[in-house]
Amino acid sequence: MSYAPFDWIDDEARRRADAGLVRTLRPRAAETELLDLAGNDYLGLSRDPEVTAAAAAAARTWGAGATGSRLVTGSTELHAALERELAAFCGFEAALVFSSGYAANLAALTALTGHDSLIVSDAGNHASIVDGCRLSRAATAVVPHADPEAVRKALRAHGGRALAVTDSVFSVDGDAAPLGVLAGVCREAGAPLVVDDAHGLGVLGEGGRGALAAAGLAGGEGIVATLTLSKSLGSQGGAVLGPARVVRHLVNTARTFIFDTGLAPAAVGGALGALRLLRREPERAARVRDVAVELHGRLVAAGLTAVRPDAAVVSVRAPSAESAVRWAADCRGAGLAVGCFRPPSVPDGISRLRLTARADLTQEQIATAVDTILATAPLPVG
Secondary structure: OOOOOOHHHHHHHHHHHHOOOOOOOOOOOOOOOOEEEOOOOOOOOOOOHHHHHHHHHHHHHHOOOOOOEOOOOOOOHHHHHHHHHHHHHHOOOEEEEEOOHHHHHHHHHHHOOOOOOEEEEEOOOOHHHHHHHHHHOOEEEEEOOOOHHHHHHHHHHHOOOEEEEEEOEOOOOOOEOOHHHHHHHHHHHOOOEEEEOOOOOOOOOHHHOOHHHHOOOOOOOOEEEEEEOOOOOOOOOEEEEEOHHHHHHHHHHOHHHHOOEOOOHHHHHHHHHHHHHHHHOOHHHHHHHHHHHHHHHHHHHOOOOEEOOOOOEEEEEOOOHHHHHHHHHHHHHOOEEEEEEOOOOOOOOOOEEEEEOOOOOOHHHHHHHHHHHHHHOOOOOO
16 A cells, blocks of 8 residues: 555645635736736835835845844844834834734734633634634634624623724725724723724824724723734734733733744835835825725726725625636736635635725726726626
């Protein structure tokens, strides 16, 4: 009998292929003719000369890598400056920078809970939150999407140490969580509210200060925010923001902080450059919201079904998973890159095209994008 330890991988691959769920890598060129509505460069800062110059200067000054974990050699003066300025911009007492937004969510959820506690998690939360719940050793109650009353019931039923966690803006449909009501529910229960503001930073709130600032919750004693530096700030990395004692606790207990190499200096410098540019040009946040509303309005007027965006994500319903994949491919063939969400990546089983608005899109580019989506739509429009 031959020893074939990975034959099961081939079986899994066949099942994925039969279901039309194969994922493939598609390396992009440095320069492309594609109009990009698939990435998350909401403010158009990833290639801004000021931001890339800041990243290059940081690499020349501090080196290509952080050289170690943040507690050994991986913290630089640049990391400290980014943490100070992020906290001040978003309205929090303190911030802690991680190598990714994913790592930031794992840190917050594992370090602020334990085997004797409860996490109440929205059914629409990002995969990083789902994984943080799994790794936390806490009991997890997954409640219906955007349902504060369900959160209240779950917290009351537990009675012990607990927290609630939600995306501020959900990545599939682009709808916003009812943060004000959720904060009130958590306050009643004496539980913290952890909010992943990955899609809110740079888009919502005055000058892009985020969804918690927009809701008047930034800096609250029971409020913790996580975010990514890879969307509106055009760089890479993540952060946790909250009371200083929470940040000190993470430094001492969060495994994705203690045992991970620090964020590379170039990414820190780029994020800091982008944050400073956004402070000088706060109108970028309003522009990206306007672009999202315009994309949605034009598509709906033409007969497509799309969710009204609360931030920068515009979700357009497709008739089936197969048609969504074909639609996205046809858009790409016509020069437009769009996202494609389908089961099992979407909890409600509805396949979608996912468009991300950008502050730097021209009116001509908006019109081109809409025309391309309509021309390639799998069903007659209008």
